Amino acid sequence: MDVVQTVTYQCPNCNAALEYDNKLGGFRCFYCDSTFTDNEIRSIFASRDETVDLETEEPELTEEQMTTEGFTGQSALYSCPNCGANVICDTLTSSTRCHFCHTPVILSGRLSGEYKPDLIIPFATTREQAEGKFKEFTKGKFLLPSGFVTEAQLQNISALYVPYWLKSGQTSGHLTAEGRTIHSWTRGNTTYTHTKIYHVERDADMVFVRVPYDGSRRIDDSLMESIEPFDYGGVKPFAMSYLSGCAAEKYDVTKEEATPRLDERIGKAAEEEIRRMAAVYTTLTNVHCSINYQNQQYVYALLPVWFLNYNYKGKDYEFAMNGQTGTMFGELPVSPMKKFFFGAGVFLAIFIVAMLLGGLFFG
Amino acid sequence: MVKHSTYKLTALIMALITLAAAAAVFFTGTSARAGALEHIAGADKNVSANDRGLIRKAGSGTQCALIADFDNCLTDAEETELLSALETAAKKANVNVGVVITHDLEGKSDEGFVRGFSDEQFGANSASIMLMLLNTYDAPEYTYYTDCLDSNGTTANKKFDGKRDRMLKRITDKLGEPKGNKYAYNEITHSYGGYDFAAGVKEYAKCVKRYGGSGFSKVLVMISDLVVTHPMGFLVIIAVSFLITFAIVRGKVRGYKKKAPISASSYIDRSSTKVTRSIDQFVREYTTSHTHSSSGGGHGGGGGGGGGHHTSHGSHR
Structure with missing residues (x-):
């Protein structure tokens, strides 16, 4: 299994991992709370990024290898630049977090050559906003199964x-x-x-x-x-x-x-x-x-x-x-039990009104 | 000589005593038939039916119950039980409830008799309902006939309008079929044909309670009557309710599974859109016309009845 080239962005002040902050629209070190703009990061890491051979592509896989990957979902190893752990990732992942130390890891080998993106739109909404929107989306939808909108569920966003x-x-x-x-x-x-x-x-x-x-x-x-x-x-x-x-x-x-x-x-x-x-x-x-x-x-x-x-x-x-x-x-998802009771309730209400009207006019 | 006159005196006294006893039996009305005949003959018109114990009342105010059994068709025990049932019905319906069993309409029509009797017992224009069961041999084809129902007063009319035929049917069903010869006088029930007047009056009390109620009980009665009288209508209601429910639930569930197609129109650069050719070549034209036929018929006015007396007749053969 090939080892994929990786890159990580570290805070110039404390060397902790830098992450893109959606709310800030820039980069933040969540350890020392330093913040950096796009341009600052680009200039700090320009020389480093240039030395990373972005033109180096991953070797093309044979059909058999691609089939195997399709079944196993695993194709390569990467070594975490922070803790040194060897982590297996699937074919398509180009950015992830180390499963052990949670450091953001960019698989630069997956972003080179024809796979190098031309453009990007950075995230403009935060996780909290996404959770809020999800709760809003499900508000009033009483046919949802119980426990669908829970904190544990929202953690999966x-x-x-x-x-x-x-x-x-x-x-x-x-x-x-x-x-x-x-x-x-x-x-x-x-x-x-x-x-x-x-x-x-x-x-x-x-x-x-x-x-x-x-x-x-x-x-x-x-x-x-x-x-x-x-x-x-x-x-x-x-x-x-x-x-x-x-x-x-x-x-x-x-x-x-x-x-x-x-x-x-x-x-x-x-x-x-x-x-x-x-x-x-x-x-x-x-x-x-x-x-x-x-x-x-x-x-x-x-x-x-x-x-x-x-x-x-x-x-x-x-x-x-x-x-x-x-x-x-x-x-x-729709809960079959709630759907049944909702239907029964609607039927009963319509039936009673219709019977009352019928009894009034024909009784 | 003295002995002969004593025998004659004793015989005379014995004869007188026997005659007196016979007369007492005849005139005290221990026999119901004797009482009935007496009524037919109208011999005791000077003594009111109340005083003769033929009319029994219970309750007070506008919730009185009354049984007037002129023909002694009901036993004392039955009268007591039925009076209690009628009193309960009167309270439930908040009207006076009465029943009169008689064979003699005193020369009046059914309606005239029952109206007069109701006014006499409950007062004119009081909210009341009176059932008359005619126990007679006179009817050419049947031994007894109807059941003349009079409801007096606005409150009673509102409650029982439209229900009379249904009530009469229930009552006549409970009166049953004649036992044996329907023209024969039944010594036990004192009715011609042996119909079960007690069961009929009991059913009458039930009907008054059923149809005289208000609020939720009235609703339940309306619904159950609809099922009985219009079974097809009931099935139609079920079918329509089901279809509407299906449409509502389906529409609700669809909102959970909607996938909206997004047009790519939002990606058109409007500033660079230009029409390079536009041709509108006239081909032909035509005109059509449609004349509407005028339809006749205006609104028909319906007359409404106010309060007052309403009577219904039913018959049992």
Whole structure:
């Protein structure tokens, strides 16, 4: 098993581990409470980071090795720079904490070459905010199983930088349709309807900027789409230091594999936009729309997400929150017993009201 | 000679005593039949039914109970028990409750008799309900017939409006079938046909208690009557309740499992969007018309009844 190159960021004052503080928007030493901005960290560790061979890639795995990793989830060893412990990690992890001393460890070998992200949006929400949002999300949902929202459960909320492909490019769309304008009026007992039919054509050029698609196979794509959009105003050039204290993964979905879904989303949005340009008509029928893509560009980015996984009656339920905007989404479990009693209560109430009304009128 | 006259005197005295005894038996009414005949003949009109012990009352104020058994169809024990049941019903329904068993309507109609009797016993315009059981041989086809129910007073009307037919059916069901010859006078029950008047009056007390209640008990009565009288309607209610419940629960659960598709429209750079071609070529136009047919019918006014007397008839063959 190969040993993965690791990097850790230590406080220049006390040598304890530095972590990115979401609330602060900078780096903090939780031992001596020193704080540092992005620029300070970059300049302090510039020379060190340059010496780390970021162009050194992990050796490519054979298919057999990849299959084995898929089953075992384990591929490499890393040595903790703080305590020296040898820790096994899975294929995709690129940032984690030492299981023994809890020091943030960045697996720099996983962030090199084609796996080096271009951009990152640092976390803008804290764990407390994520917990608060989760509690708010589950408020009033009385069909949840008892004990779903507990402190122990909230402890399972974890921060993760999810690998994303961001596609930008130009599209040109061409739409043809039959448009109708319908106008009605009434005179006396008669209603008149006047219809005009047009042949409609619209061509439009549009630019899409950074349409995201998550590059991790094991994360549900629709869940990730549900917590969009990210505010790209907060995007920064990638630096490994941002990963300190947070888990991160590298992609296992290539951009070629991501393209069909991205094109589908872009195509749908482009068609909606062109239809809107023909909104003067009451109805549009026989619609034909074709979309062409030009100047497509892909950027690999790490975007912040809070995750909570809950297992109930053998089924996994995922909850995710956008680590920048706070948009949350997830599937919540329903307690069959509570569902039954709720249904029984509703039935009884409706039945009694109906019987009372029936007795009143027909009794 | 003296001995012969003594025998004659003794015989005369014995005859007189026998005659006197026979007369006493005849006129004291120890026989119910004698009493009934007496009533038919109207021989004792000068002595009120109250004084003859044929009318028994219980309770006070607007919650009196009354049994007037002119034909002696009920035994003393039955009268006592039924009077108590009627008194309980009167308190529950907060009306006067009475029952009169007679074969003689004194030349009046059913309605006239029962109304007059109710007014006489409970007072005019009092909240009361009176059941008359007619014990008669006169009816051409049946030995006794109805059950004339009069409710007097607004309170009683409100409570028992719409319930009379149901009550009469219950009462006549309890009166039962004739035992043997329905035209024959029954020496034991003193009724023609041997119908069970005691059971009928008991059921009447139950009905008054059932339909005269208010609040939650009235609700329960309404519901149970609906089930009996409109079974299909009851099934429809169950089905509709179930469907609505299903829709509500499903909608609630859906909120726990929603996955919202996010459009990529938010990633369009609006400042660089431009329409490069726009064609709106007119093809044709047309006009259609639709004339609405006028429908007749306006609102029908419904007349409402106020308070006052209401009577219902039922018959038992």
